[in-house]
Amino acid sequence: EILLTQSPAALSVSPGERATLSCRASQTVISHLAWYQQKPGQAPRLLIYAASTRATGIPARFSGSGSGTEFTLTISNLQSEDFAVYYCQQYSDWPPITFGQGTRLEMK
């Protein structure tokens, strides 16, 4: 089973600034990594897949990078609606499909 470790667990950033979230895999997932955003009481929303491809309708301020075992989600010019929990997910070697434990992005 591929373990995904996200860091930090929580991140406090001011609106308008940039947030950088990390996801490390226990073994290579090539580029088979996705990112999701989840707000309280809502289902997750797909942001990024194939490590760096934005899903339909996702603003350009969201960008993903990385390959192998190290991945980054960058959110530029943070908006109030971006404060949420973010999860990474691998689909390289499954079952099981696995998720990271999440990073909570909080407003400073």
Next chain:
Amino acid sequence: EVQLVQSGAEVKKPGATVKISCKVSGITFTDYYIHWVQQAPGKGLEWMGLVDPEDGETKYAEKFQGRVTITADTSTDTSYMELSSLRSTNTAVYYCATSKEQLEIFDYWGQGSLVTVSS
């Protein structure tokens, strides 16, 4: 518009079985896998398994193997997730979600169904 509409909240006693439905519209049901994901209160996401509605093939996470059954009814475009031998640790929101074959990313999600296990 793609919609995944799940059944409502359930309260079950330990040892019981729960069955949740997920009705899909706006897409061709047999073109997508239907996955089920568990989220305990205040916790992260855990993949439980999937069904391929085209042929009924299923894959399950080892953690849930033997207690979970995921099915798909192509006559009603509805998937079902049944979880047996419920315990308090199964108190969670359960989501259904879709993915294309060969691209296991979850592009559409249901609204979630809360299952509470309590004596």
